[in-house]
Structures are given as structure tokens and as C-alpha cells.
Amino acid sequence: MPSRNQAPIRIGNGAGFWGDNLDAPYLLARDGKLDVLTLEYLAELTLAILSHQRAKDRAAGFVTDFPDTLDRLVPILHQQGTLRIVTNAGGLNPQSCAVECGKLLDRARLGELEIGIVTGDDVLKEIPEWLKSGVSLDHLETGEPLSKVADWLQSANVYLGARPIAEALSSGARIVLTGRVADASLTLGPAAAHHGWAWDDWDRLASASAAGHLIECGAQVTGGLWHEWDQLPDLAGIGYPIAEVAADGSAVITKPEGTGGLVSVGTVAEQLLYEIDDPARYRTPDVDVDFTTLRLTEHEPDRVAVRNATGRPPSDRLKLAIVYRDGWTASGMLAVVGRDAEKKARAAGAMLLERVRRSGFTFADSLVECFGAGDVVPGVHPPGESPWEVILRVTVRDVNRPSVERFCREFAPLVTSGPPGIAGYASGRPSPRPAFGYWPTLVPRSMIEATVKVRTAAEWSASSIQP
Template sequence: FFIDSAMAVPQLLAEGVDAIILDYLAEGAMGLLGRMRLADPASGFPSDFMDVHIGPFLKEIAAKGTRIVANAGGVNPAALCDKLRARIADLGLDIKVACIAGDDLMGRLDQFSETRDMFTGAPFPQSGVTSANAYLGAFPIAAALAQGAQIVVTGRVVDSALTLGLLIDRFGWSAHDFAELAGGTLAGHLIECGAQVTGGTFTDWREVEGWATIGAPIAECHADGTCVITKPKGSGGLVSVGTVSEQMLYEVGDPQAYFVPDVTCDFSTVRIAQDGPDRVRVSGATGHPPTATLKACATWDDGWRAVAYQPVIGKDAAAKAAKQAEALFERGRLMLRGRNLANWRRAEMVPIGSGEEVIAKLVVEHDEAFACQMFAREQFAAISAMAPGTSVAFGVSVQPCMSLISFLVDKATITATLDGEPCPLPAVSGFDPAMIQRPDTPTASPGTQTRTLEDLAFARSGEKGETINVGVIARRPEWRSALRAALTGEALRDWLPDLGAFTCQIYDVPGCHALNLVLECRAQHSFHCTLGLSTHSIRTGNRISRCAMLLAAGSSR
């Protein structure tokens, strides 16, 4: 993925895998790449594809016949393909490259002026849009492979489609093979975030050895839609029921209605079982017809943000940091007023750390870049003018505020292209929510023993826009009922007060003894902005793992 280790591709090539997928495109990345294209029409794709991950290994890829499928085209796949083909020609290699496009909606922005965000109802931006793309599926990738492409470069596709396209080509699955398509989608979902499934970010991190050489994931896939997740021989990391279960629920909403362009997946009956050291078998995914729509996202720059990290040390460090922050915000207000500029849209501080060493994270937002640049400079004056023990701020930055809107587009209005020629999407749809059969909710006996969530379960959180999910996987099947009883919306709001008012939907995933908690947070700030050192998606699962609850005696089911 974007900024992933340079060690991953060499590991996989040495292992002799048939194909390698590379997923670069988080929502935030699309906005950054869109800015790049606006500045230079020949750019708009991640440079790591050519400079780090694939470019240096083209000779080995050609010799071994390894297939490469990557959404490295970003917002300009044709430009990347031109650059890649030129490099291949310079090396005298014979590698066929295919370009999948048709996802870019920038030329159709006027058609979405009345569109609202599918989750929040926020209006479509009227200016400043940096990217707008529909999420394509796997069948155009399969078509490119069927025509002999060894490297397939796409723009925005669903992450798991990179894997699913390979499997459709390999096994000949049709657009109506919903169970197989769901299984292939799950295989792609499990490996798309690299080492997160081979021990990275795992709850039981102490059990994971060899972080320095952690293995990139390998999916051994079968025609029935099942797979085995493993890693290269001799690599570090861990592949276990826990690591795979955590990743299965990462960034998932309703696990019985996981929508991708080619199928509606149901992961509630998935079975995850150890199949030997660092080998986990995954089976039981089911599927329904896809919907008649595709998800789309647009990013836009909505004002400016300055961030500074000020170290404050000594006695009463937190109190000094708080007083100093408010003084800096007020100084900024006075300077803005003197220039007939509006007040800050946002001015907040959080102390990071405790005791006699605190870092004050200062955040201000304004419509004008000048205002944020002024604050970034002025906050340095605190060294000699304000609290004793203040040191030089680090990580000072001024950047555009990136915002995101998610919406749906009719599939019939989107035409994928393969090397510039139309590549029609399958005309298959028909999903109906009535197709979902919800599992029974387990009930628990009264609790008798206080334990932390981490004692009882693995947990991993993810984030999409203003939605946070936490997958909670019981360490023992009989503990799922106790977890279901304890993890109420009320309890979560008590444990996570800084998220403000949020709604909580809890989904049962009985196949792997799990729950999926979906929190709708209605954040007040722009995309990927948090006051802490990490995003809510990273913190939430870890935070609730420390919370105490009563372990129930058993379950009625």
C-alpha cells in the first residue's frame, strides 16, 4: 500500500507467488493526488510504484512472469502507464501493460450539484474539488488479464477488486457466482493492508516476533472461494486465527451487507481455522447480487489548518500549556481583527503526556492561508514570552483542510475503459435487504468476574469518513454472549466521551465468534483531523481493550 515497506515486493518475488497486488488509494490519498494533478497534468499517481515497489524489479518480474495488479494509477492512470511502458522499453523487456480507467468523475461535477453525502446529508461542494471518482469492480481487471496483460494499472477501484480480478480470470467465475465472488472479495480484503494480517497492529503484539522482517501476506486461493492466508518462509510476524479475524472486520460496516461493485458479501458465517504454523484457512463466505449503484467519493480543499507541537516541561506543565495555548489563540484573534479577517473557524489544544513533560498540540483552522501561516510563525514567540519550560515547537505545518463526501452513482452511467476502449460492467444487480437472515443474538447469564475486554477478546478498529468500526472477536466461543451483554451503546459512550454524541449499531458475526461495533460519530472537523497523536480509527480499539466488564457465566445459545 501507499508508503508500505520496500521489503514487501522482494519477499513475494523470492517466494515465487503467481501475482502481486498493490493497493495505494485511501480516500485521503485521492485528494493529495488530485492536488498533484492540478499542479502538473502529467502527475497524479503515487511515485512509489515506479521508484520503490515495482520499477526496480521489472527485470525479475519479466523473467518470472509474475502478474502485477495495482491501483497505482491514482487520478491519472494513463500517465503512469505511459511512464511504465517507457521504462519497460528502455530495459528491453517484453511486458504487456493494461490501463483501466473510467472512474474519474471530475468532468461531471455539475451533475452532482444537488447530491448530498450518503451518510451525513452534507451538500456537495460547490468549489475546490480536487478529486471525484467512482469505485470500479473486478471484471475490467479480469478482462485485461484475459487479453494477456502482465501488469494491470487502474485508477480508483474497490481495494479487494485487485485480488478478485485475478481470481475471476484464473477460475472463470461468472458475474452470477456470488458465493465465489464473496470468497474472493474476502481474500482481497484480508491481504490489501499488507502486514496487518500477518501480525501487524495485532492485539496480542507481544506474541509477534520478527517485526523487522515481518512477512507480506500471501493468499492461496481456490476455485470454491476459500483461501489460506500465510506469509513467506523465514519472514517475521504471525498468521493466526486472531490476526486474520481482526483483519476480516477491519473497516467493515454491516458484515452481512458488505457492498462491492460485483457482489454483496455476507461474512457472518465465515469460519477461520488454524491450518498449521502461520497458515489460516478461511471459508464460509456467502454472497448476494450486487446493487445497481457504485459508491463514489469526492475530496475538496475547505480552508486551511496550522498544527504545532509545543513541548512544555517542568512543574504544572499541563496547566502552563493550557494557559499558553489560550494566549496564543487570543493573540491570533487580535492579529486577525487588526487585518479585518474573520475569527478562527477552530482553535483547540490537547496536552499529550502528563507529569512534568507535556506536548501541547495546537490546531487552528481558517478560510485564509495567510491566517494559518501567521499563527504558525507567531506561536514560536511563546519560547520567551509565555510559560517557563517552553521549548521550540516541532512538526509545525500549514496545509489545506481536506474534506470528503461519499455518494452513490448509477452503474449504468459509468463506463470502464481498457486501454481507452469501453469495457462494459456486468449488468447484474438485484440485492434486496430482505435477503439477509440475521443470526440470533446470544444472551448471557449474570456476570460474576471482572475482566478487561482484552482478556476476553481481540479488537481492531477502522474508520471510513465519520464512521468508526471496532471488530471484537471472542477468544473463546462461549464468551461472545458476555461481550454482547457488556458492549452496549451506553457503555461505549461512557468509555469514549471525547467522540461526543454517537450512535452505535452492534452486528453479530457468529461464524468467528465476533461482534462488529459500528459508531456513527458526526465529526465536526474535516477529514482525517484529530486532536490526538493518531486518528480515532487507530485509537478506539486499543482504548476499549482496557475497559473492564463482567464475564458472564455462559450463553443460552
Template sequence: GMPVGVVSGDDILGRIPHWIEEGVALDHLETGEPIATVADRLVCANAYLGARPIAEALQQGARIVLTGRVADASLTLGPAVAAFGWAWDDWPRLAGATVAGHLIECGAQATGGLWHKWNEVPDLAGIGYPIAEVRDDGTAIITKPEGSGGLVTVANVAEQLVYEIDDPARYRTPDLDVDLTSVALHQDSPDRVRVSEATGRPPSDTLKVAAVYRDGWTASGMVVVVGRNADVKARAAGQLVLERVRRAGFEPAESLVECLGGGDVVPGVLVPWDPVYEVVLRVTVRDPQRDVVERFCKEMAPLVTAGPSGITGYATGRPSPRPAFGFWPTLVPRSLVPASVEVREAGRWIEGRAR
């Protein structure tokens, strides 16, 4: 049967109570709050593993590797290390494969998806997914399946290069920190872009953790608002809903009134036409108590006849309460998160699951 490797160790939820007792800092990366404030409400917590266990599984003969949470670029670096036998301190080669992995990690973005010149992409409906041809020297060719839609050019590959990177001189992964400012892109031939000259250095002694916790209840209601100065009317209608909730004796912990089409998606950047004749009003609330959110839900529908004129379009129906979840990004010492690798024939995995 086909050898299948399984990488585990990313799930750290069960270890967090012990770490709190031991004084391990798992503070929120943005607010600095200690994780103890949400520890009893955590539903999952996973560390981002790197390429090493993937490479180890492949070197043990696995043809397929299943893993938990892992850094996107590591999915390309692991196979490259296994194929070429690179050392884990060969920073230029590791950096090159990491950049290649970063370029193909997000669907079809390197082949024309999400490109600002989207209307110039040939056969966008049949867009092909990117391929990275990684070479032993750490360089790579970014291309796509022959005959597929989309395109691979220096311009759209460069856009993906700077996608979700934070500091371009220090793109952090579990395996190494990469300096993207040194990367060179060259159009070798149609739909083939060569990526070279990446540099890297040792990673930090921590791993990023993505944790999620229960955070009360939430609901969103949306309606279409039409007419002259529709954005002004929509914002007034949103505040009207919240005021009625307050007069009923409820005060949501958080509320947000958005006027989609009125410049609220990117405030200060997208400037609406004046006057605006059509927008979508979205009102959202969150509160620890479900009854507060339920009261808000009851106030959206009456807007049609008990609010400003021109309100229509309940495309999403009446809002209803749903559980709210909060995101807790943090760091954990990598020494506390050992990964384990096991390779079995596919049939043996199935037998083990049946038992």
C-alpha cells in the first residue's frame, strides 16, 4: 500500500493550563493580555509547525503527508529539503524554497487571481493554479498548467510576493526568517517567472500560535437602502435600531453600523459618490448574553415600516443569534512544541482507526 505520513504536535490546547501554572507567557500579541483571562473559554489552540517534520516523513518514504497547522510556505520547503538533502542551515536555499512556497500558497493569486488588472487576465473562469519548479540551487520557476487560464508575469508574481508578509526584510516562518527585499524576478518565457537571490537567517526561538475562544453571542442584520443620500439615511437607520434596543433595557457590549457603498469598507480611502443613491446597511452587535442579541434581532425587520423610507431587500432574512468567537494570537517557546512523525501504509492507518 501507499505509505502515508502523519505529522502531529501542533495541537497545544490540552497543555495550556499546565503552562499557565508554570508561568509560560502566552500573552495576546496585540493587547498584551494574559491568556489566563480566556483560558476557560478556549476551544482550540494550534502552533504553526515548520518544514522539518514534513521532510522527515518524506525521507521515511511517505508519498502523502497529513499534517495539522503548519506555515504555508513550509509545505513547499519540506519536500524541497527531502528531495535535495539540504542542510537546515543552508539559508540561501531554504530561503529560495520558502519564497517559492509563499508565492503558490494562496490559490491562484500568482496566476492572475486577485490581481489589480483582473480584467486583463485571459480566461479567468478557467484559471490554473500555480506550480513551483524548485531547483537544487534554491531558485524556482513559477508557472501554471499548460492550456489553463490566467497568466504568470513578473507583475502579478510581485504582487503575491508582498502579500501578508509584515516586514519584507524579515518574513518570519517556523523554519527561517527570509529577506524578501533581495528577491529577483525574471520573465524567462511566457507564463514562466524565475525567482532567485532570496536570503535568509535563523528563525526566532518561538512559534506562532492561533487560538480561538468563546466570546459570547453575535448577530448581523443587512438591508438595502435606496434614495438620495442613501448613506446618510442608512447610518441614521442603524443608530435608530441601536437606540430602540437601549430603550428596551439592553446595551450591547459592542455594536457596529456599516454603510456598504458609502465608503465604510476602507474608511478614508474609498470616497463615495455624492450623492449616494443605493447602499447596504449592516448592523452587528456582540454581547456575553444571548438575550441582548436576541432583542437586537427583533428590531431589524421593523425598519421597513418604522424607519426612514427606501429600506428594502432582506436578502439574508431576519438576523438570529449565533455563537461569537475571538481570536488569540500568541507565541510559545518552540522547545515546548515537539512535532512527531509516523509513517504507515494507508491500509494500516485505516485498520488503526477502525480499532
């Protein structure tokens, strides 16, 4: 990318999580007049689920939706010769993802297109050695030592920052595939490369990171979750967000013309606060951002300027997200109707658990919930009167899979041997799924090294996965 570029860079985010709208990346790239399309796929537990897949197949472990999305973007990559894509779709296996994408692009006469991968976030193999040499990996919230769960580790990924992404782009990559990186870094990387910012230009880095934070959850900033949802135009056709990041770091948050939803000071302010801790210290691997100095102004409809975020140097420690295996879990739901629906539902839930217990199975944890009776936020806002129909949900967790399997088989009998008015078993028997525990901690920056590798699609296509 050219350095010291004065024009704003237009960065659009077409996915806020793995499972987001499948058409959004294509529509945003087609209509957004973008310089960069970002796609954010990795929630806290996604990498643990991917590690489960990689254990069965060494070539697996990346976001399998991404090659399908890329396939749809091929015509646009042909038409828009400067469009770049930055995504954390690499998951636990950016290399394997690059090979898959390389094959696809090579077949689509885009073999010369360069794909960069960023690795170095996956430190699972290092953990035993670190523990032996006395590196503290205590739980960030509880302070417990990692040794408590060290035998069950499933994934361990450091949040990398924007620098390796910028490096890959500056080396000519049109597609950058990362594993775990801070969500805001997906935006800061291309902005810093485009404008040629120094990595200690804290206020610029902070402002662009704020823009990245605002667009990382996709349509949540363009009218999704908005309290006046019934007054928004065409929420079904909601536009995905674009940040126009200027050379001074300030940004305009907007969306493609003619799309549904809304970008206003309100939608942007609400999303700024989404999933943050201290707003004066929004921490990324690149910069500590102060949101309390930030100003929002709306000059035109659906265009909100974001400026005056301020930055400070980041911590010398990086966040490390460890996930450990925590047995099995399952949950099932049934509808319960009629007078005393809530009372019947709670009794049926207790009955189900008692039957499993009498068969000789126990659980580390179990929960009976009654939706319609105030249990989504239990006890906080109970309904005024007794509901005529409720949803019963029963959930268990245990290290012992047969216990969880037996639990799954006890839902059907309730339909004939429980209280009257139970319906909905036709949706099927629940099945056990792996349960995971989340272990956030910190590691010294000096122990982590990000690696960037850029090859053409044809070269990736011809390479094989190393064991």
C-alpha cells in the first residue's frame, strides 16, 4: 500500500462473527466502494471448537465458511483490482486456509494474487514448557493457577495486533489471513499501512482502533439492536458498516447507500460501549485507547464522525486466551401449556433429573429454566401474572459422557409420563456436545513472535500442509 496517503481509506466489515449473514460480505464488497473488506469470525470459544476439528483432521482448524465467501467474491476481485481482504478466518490453521483459498483463486484465474498469513498466536505447544520454567499463567479474574486445568488444555492463543497485518499488506498481500488478533487490529492494520503511521503515534492508532471496535460486530452499529427498531427503514436489508479512516486517525462510520438500517450518533455511541471494561482504557495489543475523550457528530444522514480518541502505550503483556476441555453438556427444551404452566414445567424438569439420578447417573451441574416465567434474566424482572404457556429448558454438564447421554434420552418419556400439556418433542432428542472452560491470562510480549508469510495463490495452491 502507498505510504503517507492523504485520502481516507474505506474499510468495511462484512462479518461480525462466524454465522453472520452469508450475503453481507458480497453485498458490502459490491456496493461499498471499499479499499478493504474485513471479516471477523472468532468469538472467545471458536478456537476451542476448531481445535476439536483439527484433532480429527490436520488440514482442518480454519473458518470453513470463508473459502465459500471468497468463491462468491471472485468476480469482485476481478473487477476491483485494488480491493483487499483482511480476516481472522485462518483460525488455528492460517496455512491450511491459505492453501484452500490459493487453490480456489488459482482455478478462478487469480493465481497471481498474493495471500499473506499471520501466525504466532497459537502457543498451545509452549504452555507445558512455560509452566515448567515458572511463567505465571494465573487466571485474570480469579487468580487461580493454570496447573488446576493444565491436563485439559484445548487451545491457547495470544491476541496479536495490527503490525503483522500491516506488514503483510505492505508486502503486497491482497488477502491477509490471521488467527487470533484483536478485533480492532483488523481495521488498524490496513489503516496504518495505508497512511504510513508510526507505531508510537498513539492518538492516531487510538482513533483508528476505536473505528475498528465500532465496525467489528457488523450490523450492530448500523441499526442492529437499536431501540427504535420499528422506525428504521428496511431492517431486513440492513447495510453492513464502513469506516472511512482519515490520515489524522479520525473516521466516519457509514454504510452503503440505499441499504437499510441507520447510522446515527445514538447507534454509534451504544456500540462504542459494547463489551468493554473501563472506557478510559480500551486495551488492544497496539494501543490503550481512551474513549472518554472521543466525540461523535452527525453531519449528514447515516454518516457519523468519530474523533478525538486518545491513546497511550499498551501494556508490555499480551492477553492470552486459554480454553480447556470441561466434560460434556447437553440441553433440551419442551413447551408446557395450560393452567399452572410454570409449576408444571418446573416439576417436569425436576422429575427428569430425578429419573436420571435413580438410573445411577449424576451431574457436576444442572439447571432447570422456565422461559415466559422470567428465567432468561433469572429473578430480576419476573412477569406480573402466571403465564399460560412456558418453555422448559433443562441443561446438564458432567465429565462423564454416558451421564449426559442418558439425560438426553429422558426428554421423550416426559411427554407420556409427566404433567399434562407438554408439547414439542418432535424437534428431536438433544445430543451431548463438548463443554469448554475459558481461562484468560497475560504473557510478556517478549515471549511472542508474530510471523508473516506472503505467497501467490498459485504458490499456496502448490504447497502442502506441513505436519
